[in-house]
Amino acid sequence: MAKSPIKIRILGAGPAGLYAGYRLKRLLPSSDIMIVEQNPQDVTFGFGVVLSAQGLQFLAGDDPELVQAISSGLEAWEDIEVRVGGDRVRIDGIGFTAIARLELLRILHAKVREVGLQPIYSKSLEDLSQFRNADLVIGADGVNSLVRNEYKDAFGTKVENLTNWFAWFGAARPFDALTQTFLETEEGPFNAHHYRYSKTHSTFLVETTADNFERLGLQKFSEEESRLFSQKLFTQVLEGANLRTNRSIWRQFPKITNERWSHKNMVLVGDALRTAHYSIGSGTRLALEDVQALIGAIAETNGDIPSALALYEERRKPIVNKLLSAAAQSAEWYEHFDQRMKLPPLEFAHEYISRSGRVDPDRLVLTCPQFAQDYMNWKKIADRAAGG
Secondary structure (H helix, E strand, C coil): CCCCCCEEEEECCCHHHHHHHHHHHHHCCCCEEEEECCCCCCCCCCCEEEEECCCCHHHCCCCHHHHHHHHCCCEEECCEEEEECCEEEEECCCCEEEEEHHHHHHHHHHHHHHCCCCCECCCCCCCCHHHCCCCEEEECCCCCCHHHHHCHHHHCEEEEEEEEEEEEEEECCCCCCEEEEEEEECCEEEEEEEEECCCCCEEEEEEECHHHHHHHCHHHCCHHHHHHHHHHHCHHHHCCCCEECCCCCCEEEEEEEECCCEECCEEECHHHCCCCCHHHCCHHHHHHHHHHHHHHHHHHCCCCHHHHHHHHHHHHHHHHHHHHHHHHHHHHHHHCHHHHCCCCHHHHHHHHHHCCCCCCHHHHHHHCHHHHHHHHHHHHHHHHHHHC
């Protein structure tokens, strides 16, 4: 390990920043570590965090107690429900778990305190000048990363907004599965991604096309007007429940990539490094895996930071690029969801579950046997009818 204590500064006290501080203090207990966050404690964007059915098992080997603490607060389900044209299609076997984002932050903050760290909240930075003498600066400061933006040319940053518009709400009711509701309304085409993150509340993300957004003038809506508009639009889905806001403004998804993951003593993780479209629900897991890979590289190189940063990128980049390819395909499908809503429900659902390229016919049969059978039975009948 490092021959002498090193100075580490972490920007961002979201899941990635807190987890980085916790793991680094365990790995390098004599080091000077500071976590800086521009927002007050317990202020966060969003409502729930989605994980795969395997959840946080990739962390279990390093910290089973942390996994146990997070797992105790998870909501779990085994199906996806696709609602389109008044029909409901269940896709079995695609398990997910979710947890309230604030609960996840509370758990990680407790772990940070266990190792003697106290993040500095409500501290806004205009630049990184005060961190020039740090041995390592970790940019875990999200989509609007100061670390990345100050050195975007050095990182080779590329930001491209997708065309669809979305607003992130919460709903004061649970749903029994991860649900995708697609509506063709008098107000145009909309879809909602909704799932429970606690026994009483759900995330409820509303999306529409660029043309429809412009036609309705949604850019002029206040946050409260957007909430009431969306609540009325999905009133049957909500079954009397109210939507909740948390910086629930209309926005376009920023597709962020960086050609280089580190520059001098700085390195990026999580959304500061790259964004994966929300439709694959992997943002938080990717961020935690980034941190895990970075810590592993630091440990393997005995605290030699330049060597560790190079190793981190070399090993992690191919894994991330594969997932980003799937996320890009999924995002492209959503960019044109309105054109697909005329498909028969089972065909639409089949397109949906196959959209990222990760679920081929063989995997579909293995993972979703009931849905695969329903789809094949329908297709046979449809093919016969077309041939006749």
